[in-house]
Amino acid sequence: MTTDINIVISEWTYLAAAILFVLGLRALSSPATARRGMFMAEIGMALAVVGTLLYTQILTWTYILVGAAVGSVIGTLMAVFMPMTAMPQRIALSHSFGALAAVLVGCFKYLEYGGEGLGRLRMTALGFEVLFGALTVTGSLMAFGKLQELIRGAPITYRGQNIFNVALFFTTIALFLYLLYEPNAAWVFYTMMALGFVVGVLLVMPIGGADMPVVISLLNSYAGLAAAATGIAIDNKVLIIAGSLDGTSGFFLSILMSRAMNRSFANVLFGAVGAAPAGSDAGKPEPRTVIRYTPEDAKLMLESANSIIIIPGYGMAVAQAQHIVHEMTELLVSRGTSVRYAIHPVAGRMPGHMNVLLAEAGVPYEQLFEMDHINDDFQNTDVVVVVGANDVINPAARHKKHSPLYGMPILNADQARHVIILKRSMGAGFAGEDNELFYDPKTMMVLGDAKQTLTHIVQHLKK
Amino acid sequence: MTPLILATTDAARHITHTLAPMDFSRLMFYLFILVLAGFLGFEVIGRVSPTLHTPLMSATNAISGISLVGSLVAASGQYSLTSSILGMIAVCAASINVVGGFLITDRMLRMFKKKDRGGRK
Numbered sequence: 001m002t003t004d005i006n007i008v009i010s011e012w013t014y015l016a017a018a019i020l021f022v023l024g025l026r027a028l029s030s031p032a033t034a035r036r037g038m039f040m041a042e043i044g045m046a047l048a049v050v051g052t053l054l055y056t057q058i059l060t061w062t063y064i065l066v067g068a069a070v071g072s073v074i075g076t077l078m079a080v081f082m083p084m085t086a087m088p089q090r091i092a093l094s095h096s097f098g099a100l101a102a103v104l105v106g107c108f109k110y111l112e113y114g115g116e117g118l119g120r121l122r123m124t125a126l127g128f129e130v131l132f133g134a135l136t137v138t139g140s141l142m143a144f145g146k147l148q149e150l151i152r153g154a155p156i157t158y159r160g161q162n163i164f165n166v167a168l169f170f171t172t173i174a175l176f177l178y179l180l181y182e183p184n185a186a187w188v189f190y191t192m193m194a195l196g197f198v199v200g201v202l203l204v205m206p207i208g209g210a211d212m213p214v215v216i217s218l219l220n221s222y223a224g225l226a227a228a229a230t231g232i233a234i235d236n237k238v239l240i241i242a243g244s245l246d247g248t249s250g251f252f253l254s255i256l257m258s259r260a261m262n263r264s265f266a267n268v269l270f271g272a273v274g275a276a277p278a279g280s281d282a283g284k285p286e287p288r289t290v291i292r293y294t295p296e297d298a299k300l301m302l303e304s305a306n307s308i309i310i311i312p313g314y315g316m317a318v319a320q321a322q323h324i325v326h327e328m329t330e331l332l333v334s335r336g337t338s339v340r341y342a343i344h345p346v347a348g349r350m351p352g353h354m355n356v357l358l359a360e361a362g363v364p365y366e367q368l369f370e371m372d373h374i375n376d377d378f379q380n381t382d383v384v385v386v387v388g389a390n391d392v393i394n395p396a397a398r399h400k401k402h403s404p405l406y407g408m409p410i411l412n413a414d415q416a417r418h419v420i421i422l423k424r425s426m427g428a429g430f431a432g433e434d435n436e437l438f439y440d441p442k443t444m445m446v447l448g449d450a451k452q453t454l455t456h457i458v459q460h461l462k463k
Numbered sequence: 464m465t466p467l468i469l470a471t472t473d474a475a476r477h478i479t480h481t482l483a484p485m486d487f488s489r490l491m492f493y494l495f496i497l498v499l500a501g502f503l504g505f506e507v508i509g510r511v512s513p514t515l516h517t518p519l520m521s522a523t524n525a526i527s528g529i530s531l532v533g534s535l536v537a538a539s540g541q542y543s544l545t546s547s548i549l550g551m552i553a554v555c556a557a558s559i560n561v562v563g564g565f566l567i568t569d570r571m572l573r574m575f576k577k578k579d580r581g582g583r584k
Contacts, residue, residue, distance in 0.1 A: 025522065071562065223524070245500060245503070
């Protein structure tokens, strides 16, 4: 008895693909090797596809070619034209696509083989696949909607929300268990899938914009788990490995992100930050005054400084100010000033958001520092320039026990000798917590569009 | 909570007990792969530079577009029309991730430069 040569070839291509994927991810440990690594992963992907096409009996190419052509065109257009500032949305959307593919493959399997034909093992895997997949599809779409501001970014909450969600979640699990006893009950399968879609919407609905880094990472993880379950359901090992890598990567990032906010998963998912506390605080507006400074004032201060740390936030992304920030930095560095960037792990809307934007503007990555590596240096720093960040420098996180920010590690901007804050308005950050640093005498508030303000500063610096 | 845990363990026992021996060894084999790949993932991802966390997300996304492999089988035309159409949509969704994911990862990685090389003046 000999094994079909096509199966032999495809299995070897799968093994090669799995190795190349791992090597590719490992190369991401340094920006210097990262591109080469991704090239390896691309080869792995190509091998796996060729291997699959070899052993699959293809009766018609129509569906494959149409699907692949449309997908490739959409994918290319999205990759080429999507601005870097829209990266969080794109990532959220792509989780949705990945999960959709998993759900559809699950439906196809169930449709063709039925519960009995699949056997219990594949049925269990299929259940996981469809459940996680469905939840990820709609959850990611909700995240996309919030990031794209199609849906209100603030948490949407109502009375009894958590109880309702938990009840719905357990109903879905119960259906899943029932399906394992009665694998042929098609209505249970499809109801479970439908409930999965609903759970995804409800899960992300109460989560605010500032918590998006955790949510995106978590959805990344779910998409991976759905792919891994697909692998078990359709007996494909490379799918299990790739899905597992994706799943752990997302899980790792979400742990990192929630740690950076000093919050548990449960708190992020069910805590609905900003809703209640903001309401109770709003009742007593304190009439505090802020002196508005001009870009010239800021320029004078920057000129006299020896060391500067720049703290970018989501506002920099919104104002598209990364290029002008870099220009200002170059000018200051050419005068002999030390300029560094302090990146809070949850600055922006996804892990590494600020790094990508600054890299786009041409900032060398040696100038970017993680919070833990730079936080002790603030006390020896002359000037901190905050560009569109708020919650990550709010001292309320240290001492205000009732604040939704309480306990979150923050950048010690308030320890620097002077603070310049570039901000559009005096409004509170996403957490709805007023920032006392704005009213500190050593703080210089320069209100207005960050890009315009910085352009003025750069013009004055050039004179 | 307790009845739920009981029901789950009961179901787990039920599933493993009623599996054919062939299926059981296959289950364990897959679980080994899943768990070990997971640990490997933690080791590898833990070493990824925080600067590259966004490219990491888009890279793992592109890689999990490997569900393309399953979609290709569904779209191969061997099955019913419904399956073929489901497969076609799945192929489309997965190729958006694979093609778009790798392209955008590369676009991002190209931007990460060391000092004294290029940069917008």
